[in-house]
Amino acid sequence: MPDLANERVDHRFKALPPDAEGLTVGELAAQRRNLFTGGFTTPVLALSAESVEHNLRLLETYAERHGLAFAPHGKTSMAPQLFDRQLEHGAWGITAAVPHQARVYRAHGIARIFLANEVVDPVALRWVAGELDADPDFRFLCYVDSVRGVELMDGALRAAGANRPVDVVVELAAGATGRTGVRTEGECAAVADAVAAAPTLRLVGVAGYEGTMPGADGERVRAWLHRLVGLAAEFDKSGRFDPAIGEIVVSAGGSEWFDAVADVFAEIPGLSLPVLKLLRSGAYVSHDDGQYRERTPFNRVPEEGTLEPAFRLWSQVVSRPTPEQAFTNAGKRDAAHDLHLPEAQVVHDARTGEIRPADGLTVTGLSDQHAWVRTEEGADLEVGDWLGMGLSHPCTIFDKWQLIPLVEADGTVVDYIRTFF
Numbered sequence: 001m002p003d004l005a006n007e008r009v010d011h012r013f014k015a016l017p018p019d020a021e022g023l024t025v026g027e028l029a030a031q032r033r034n035l036f037t038g039g040f041t042t043p044v045l046a047l048s049a050e051s052v053e054h055n056l057r058l059l060e061t062y063a064e065r066h067g068l069a070f071a072p073h074g075k076t077s078m079a080p081q082l083f084d085r086q087l088e089h090g091a092w093g094i095t096a097a098v099p100h101q102a103r104v105y106r107a108h109g110i111a112r113i114f115l116a117n118e119v120v121d122p123v124a125l126r127w128v129a130g131e132l133d134a135d136p137d138f139r140f141l142c143y144v145d146s147v148r149g150v151e152l153m154d155g156a157l158r159a160a161g162a163n164r165p166v167d168v169v170v171e172l173a174a175g176a177t178g179r180t181g182v183r184t185e186g187e188c189a190a191v192a193d194a195v196a197a198a199p200t201l202r203l204v205g206v207a208g209y210e211g212t213m214p215g216a217d218g219e220r221v222r223a224w225l226h227r228l229v230g231l232a233a234e235f236d237k238s239g240r241f242d243p244a245i246g247e248i249v250v251s252a253g254g255s256e257w258f259d260a261v262a263d264v265f266a267e268i269p270g271l272s273l274p275v276l277k278l279l280r281s282g283a284y285v286s287h288d289d290g291q292y293r294e295r296t297p298f299n300r301v302p303e304e305g306t307l308e309p310a311f312r313l314w315s316q317v318v319s320r321p322t323p324e325q326a327f328t329n330a331g332k333r334d335a336a337h338d339l340h341l342p343e344a345q346v347v348h349d350a351r352t353g354e355i356r357p358a359d360g361l362t363v364t365g366l367s368d369q370h371a372w373v374r375t376e377e378g379a380d381l382e383v384g385d386w387l388g389m390g391l392s393h394p395c396t397i398f399d400k401w402q403l404i405p406l407v408e409a410d411g412t413v414v415d416y417i418r419t420f421f
Contacts, residue, residue, distance in 0.1 A: 001109045004081065004418045005029070013403040015044035016416075025403070025416050034411045035314070036348055042386065043315040043330035045397070046407040049414055051310035052085070052285060058305045059284050060089040065304075066262040071095045071114045071251075073282030077398045078420045080108035082285055093139065095280045099124035102140075104420045106131055114251065115142040116209065116280060118149050118171070118180065122156035129162035141204060141249065143171040145182050150194040150201065157200035165202040168195055169249055170235075172206060172228050174213040175220070181208055188231055192240050203240060205249030205276070206232045210257050218300075221257045225264035228252060236271045243273065251278035259297035259304075283394045286310040290340035290392020311397055313342060313389045315371060320383050324375055326361075328387050331369040334400055340392035342371060350384035358387065 005026030009016055017039030020028045033039065035046055063070040069092040074083055078101065083094050093112025096102045099121065102113050119125060119142050131138055144150055157166060170188050173181030182188045188206075195203045208228055210221045232250050235241060241248055248271055253261040258281045265277040283292050287307040298306055315330030335342045344358040360379030365372040371389070375381055391397050398404075399421045406415040 002080075002107065007418065009403075014401070015041050015405075016403065017041075025418070029413070029415045032412050032414060035405060035407050035413055036353065036386070036411055038413065040405070043313060043328075043334045045334070045401045045404050046312050046314060047286065047404050047417060048308070048310040048312070049406050049408050051287070051308035052082075052406070054308050055284050055287055055310065056085055056089040058307060059281070062258075062262075062304060063090060063279060066266065068262060068265065068277050068279045070279050070281075071112070072285065073097070073116070073254075073280050074105060075101055076282035076394050077285060077417075078104065079398065079404075079417050080104070080110075080420070081415070081417050083108065083110060086285065092276075092278065095282065099127065103127065106138075111135075111137055112139040113141070114278065114280065115140070116207070116251075118143050118145055120149050120152040120156075122152075122159065125153060125156040125166075126160040128166060129157055129160040129164070132164040132166070133162065139167070141167045141169060143180070143207060144168045144191055144195060144201075145171040145173075145180055147191055147194045150191060150198055154198035154200050162200050165200055167202050167204045167245075169205040169207040169251065170195075170203070170231070172208045172224075172231055174208055174210045174216075174224050177214050179209070179212040185227070185231055185234070189234075189238075189240075192235060196240065202242065202245065203235070204245045204247075205241075205251065206235065207249065207251035207278075209254060209280075210252055210260070211254035216257070218257075218260060221260045222264055225252060225260060229264060229268050232275075233269055233271060236273075241273065245273070247274045247276045249276045249278055251276075251280060253279040253281050255281040255283035255292055256295045257297060259301050286394045286397070288392050288394050288397070289343050289345075289390025292394070293392075309390055311391050311394070312345070313391055314348070314386050315389065317373075317381060317383050317385045317387060318370075320375075320381065323377070326373040326375050326381055328371045328373060329369060330371050330389070331366045333368055335366060335371070335389065336391050336393045336396040336400070337366050338393060338396050341366065342389035342391055344373060344387060345390050346388040347381060348386035348388065350382070350386065355388075356380070361387070363389065
């Protein structure tokens with residue numbers, strides 16, 4: 001398993017202090033440099049140590065309170081250090097979306113992987129078979145949503161000489177015009193029967209993803225979740241689950257509707273085997289200042305707690321050409337911009353080192369390496385100041401940075417989070 005602390009700091013990692021080149025990541029972290037005075041260049045993305053810890057504890061408590069197992073989606077961060085923290089805080093395993101992500105997980109010792117997608121690539125299936133055969137403690141599950149897909153999986157696994165069957169769950173589409181997944185219960189049964197006829201596969205449950213449901217609202221999401229639970233009950237009643245599987249997996253839940261998942265999964269009737277109620281929300285670990293600030297289920301159930309945005313992108317004002325306009329040196333290469341523009345939040349004064357609210361400042365656009373900032377009359381901002389910005393959509397924040405400083409509230413950098421995209 002790679003030792004991330006022994007990786008050398010060099011030009012590959014943007015924003016890190018030039019005088020740290022040649023140190024290991026562990027050695028640099030031990031220096032506990034200050035983000036503003038410790039030699040970091042701008043732009044630099046910072047992750048709040050306190051907010052990450054708060055969010056980890058909150059979802060751990062939430063899952064326990066509602067009787068849910070938890071396999072957070074690792075595609076959000078692709079950061080094994082955060083996976084370890086999630087597992088320490090009660091996660092059952094880590095969810096992946098594609099085989100490459102699963103390879104990263106295995107390289108870093110993840111023992112349970114839920115791959116929330118279909119896998120029909122024979123090369124990837126040969127790798128999965130090899131991992132399962134080499135490690136009797138490795139647990140791997142993935143989706144199936146067609147008879148043809150089952151045929152392709154079975155053929156590839158036979159050709160690979162697989163000794164252990166691959167556990168699969170039938171994916172129920174979230175609506176007739178949803179993303180992937182089987183559209184009707186009758187078609188689900190046909191896919192399940194195809195799995196039963198394939199000795200290289202083993203049916204262990206049902207799953208789906210409500211986050212891409214067209215016109216999603218609480219009523220529609222709950223109606224689909226009831227269909228999912230009903231499908232599991234029908235499969236069980238018809239004897240489609242081999243008792244040897246030990247438990248029936250029922251899985252759903254992105255980062256927008258996990259309250260609905262908790263409510264409906266609490267009503268799962270008694271089945272012939274214990275039920276693993278598996279939630280897969282992943283964005284919670286960092287939360288954000290846009291997409292999930294607006295859509296988190298905790299807005300609907302504030303008594304359950306509140307997630308904290310953990311990201312702040314610091315960039316430096318490099319041009320102040322008019323009283324109404326400023327430019328900083330962070331752009332599309334540094335900031336997520338697929339859902340919302342960055343939000344100007346605070347200014348670190350270059351003269352005094354003080355941090356103040358970014359009153360009268362609005363990010364209106366991004367170039368590749370510049371943020372366009374509108375400055376209202378009286379806004380206090382000059383060349384050299386650092387502008388701290390909130391960002392939206394964790395999945396496209398993490399992927400722009402390979403090594404992210406983990407920063408305490410006073411600016412002390414206590415660690416560096418390595419990503420693998």
